[in-house]
Amino acid sequence: MSLLDVNGLGVRYADKDVVSGLSFGVGSGESVGLVGESGSGKTQTALAIMGLLPGKAAISGSIDFAGTEIVGASERQLNTLRAERIGMVFQDPMQALNPYVPIGKQLRRVLLRHGISDGREVDQRVMHMLDRVGLPDPARQFRAYAHQLSGGMRQRVMIASALLAQPDLLIADEPTTALDVTVQAQILELLERIREETALLLITHDLGIIAGHCERLVVIEAGRLVEEGPTRKLFSEPRASHTRKLIDAAPRLDGDSPPAPESAELVLEADNVSVSYAERNERLQLHAVMDLDLQLQAGETVAVVGESGSGKSSFVRAVLGLVPMRAGRVTFCGQEVAGPLQARSIETRRDLQLVFQDPAGSLNPQLRIERIIAEPLTVHAPELDAKARSERVADALQRVGLDEDLLGRFPHQLSGGQAQRVAIARALIVNPRVLVCDEAVAALDGSVRQQVLNLLHREQQATGLAIVFISHDLAVVRSISHRVMVLYLGRLVELADGAGIFRHPRHPYTRALLDAVPVPDPLAPGGRLSISGEVPSIIDPPSGCAFHPRCRYAEQRCRVELPLVRPVGEARVACHRAEELEL
Amino acid sequence: MSAVARIWARMRTSKTVVASGGILFAIALVSIIGPWISPNEYLTTNFDNILRAPTASAGHVFGTDDLGRDLFVRTMMGVQVTFVVAIVASVVSLLIGVLYGATAGFIGGRVDAVMMRLVDTLYATPFIFFVILLLVVFERNLLLMFVAIGAINWLDMARIVRGQTLSLREREFVQAAQLIGVSTPRIIFRHIAPNLVGIVIVYVTLTIPQAILIESFLSFLGLGVQEPQTSLGKLVNDGTKQMEGASWMLLIPGVLLAAILLCFNFVGDGMRDLFDSRRSQ
Ligand SMILES: Nc1ncnc2c1ncn2[C@@H]1O[C@H](COP(=O)(O)OP(=O)(O)OP(=O)(O)O)[C@@H](O)[C@H]1O
């Protein structure tokens, strides 16, 4: 007898079925992964189980939870169920937390609802729970507000809140999608630890996460069941082609890196770039980037990798002239380009293009796609007549693999993947020499992400485009990067060629980033924790090697002396112990 | 312009907005056509026929006032003046406010700081007394009143537009345009302005009732439009003097004024909801 039994579930909005005929079960104490691409109906299924679907949704079929029927249950029954037996963790914890009430008080309410009213006991249990989910200094966080916590810490609070009610089932909907890989690994490890107490339904589009953390898998596509079975079996011999496709699309760490480009023409060079922001109220300088170099050849891809706040965006934006540099020099094709964007020649501006992380935000919501893609031509090729212009637009569209009937639409009528391709088409239409992609695929699902990466690779093969690719996830950049720079708190910690860094990392931080990557292989799932805690504040960075509070190899010298970047083997590394460590 | 067309389509989805808009349109239409087809003139006095209660048979549907003038025609004139004041004052505040706010927001930095401090200072000035003083000292005229009302309302508009521009300037599509090399005026016209249209329209519909209220208030104090011209506020003022014997003189313009204010508020609120719901989607 399973704990949760979903039978022939259907969810319908007006004339659109978002879930149909879906059946699966979760046994008590079991962990089940619900996998599908975005828009496949995962969240709708979760909401149906919680009884949280909006009134206009028509629900059919049955959801049996430990003998209680959820479909058609009264609001009162559902409230009891949600308060006592089913917990839920969302993708965006900020939306689930009340910004005006201290964390501790919010958690206290969970216990009060459970009839525990002794104030001292309540506080103690909350504190204990905060400690268990790994929140540093629980006594202080007890009084903190949601906005004072990092994303990872907020997600821990959400898990704590769900666990305080001692539920039989915990539903986690994309709980780590908004987090750095390192923090993701910590949250997944936490979910693993609490498995003794509750069954888990983990919803995600990332098979890497599932591989190491779920016993059974339910794969859905367009609201229908594709395949269900034990995780290992599904990975080793998937029956459905869709499952195969999802497995193939998940980023992996093994496999080859692309061979170095043939030409050695240096297109873009940055020397000793530093970026500081003024903290207005505290009269402090925040050193976001310190002394970074970059050499980029035609046809080459350089990846810039690091956790959130490591200065990746600040660095490339300074090189592009979008934020002012405190110090440094940028040379493009042998000519020094003057600092801010407005001072640069129109040709340099044409040759350096940027693709943003949020595809929707980088397209003007009031303009049609055709005008968005054509806009660079109005600046860089004003001589074109209407016909020539629309030919160029059609050509750019074809290069990114989009259909011409999108041209008349507005940005909100596109999917994330389509919008990102439009942004790429806009950048490519003027045939730039350098394309900077700032987390350009982070918001995209597995297979769409792979398509965009392939598209960039093709473009590079065809035109010798040089690419700077920013990501917080090493697995994403593996298949396309010739060289990788790893940043930590605004400084370079390791620079090496793609093949080298994945096989033989030389800096403990690089090793930690690699370990944190969840690999879609149930036998060697990765996602291990060789790093704890989160990135310290950049306003007051640690002394010596900034990584030392999180480094398991740190010694006395690391605490006082800043390691300089120096050649170690084929790589350039900033670690005192780079030569001796076997990572 | 596509932005305007889409705002129009959106407005039509709300029942409140459509209904209130319809009522306003009807009132405006009657106020234009009514005096035209009515046999009476708004100036003609008739001392045989003073303070007559509304009757259809005698040709005075709203009755007559203490000078025997037809109140229907006068009330419709009042409605016209009220609408004109509202629209002109809103256009004045819109022009000044949008230009001022967008400039401050887009240039930013020092210029922004100085410009907004000026707005703060003006905020702290008791404008209404200033206007009353002006109207008492100088000869009263409509133009002065439009300018005075617009000058009070543009401050809010400038603040709202500046805030919106500041946040638009940080949006990635503006940065994308800067990177491409699009010139600043073009960025303002093609990327910033169309994204301001929604909020500006909503805000204008909300300032119209304010302008009407200020006008009525001034007219009520006897500082607004001059005899023989009239406005709803002035009619209400006249009505209060005859409250006991001729209650229609107060009731009819009073109810109309309230109805117009309510309808404008409904339209404004309805549109704000429409735009807010888009933001939260
Ligand atoms: N405009 C700004 N004003 C002040 N501080 C800023 C500004 N932009 C970035 N910072 C700070 O500079 C540091 C580096 O930020 P940056 O955005 O470059 O990091 P990142 O590596 O791109 O992070 P993410 O992965 O989150 O995009 C952070 O501490 C950030 O808070």
Ligand code: SF4
């Ligand atoms: S210098 Fe020391 S603390 Fe820093 S990474 Fe190397 S071993 Fe770790």
Ligand SMILES: [Mg+2]
């Ligand atoms: Mg960034």
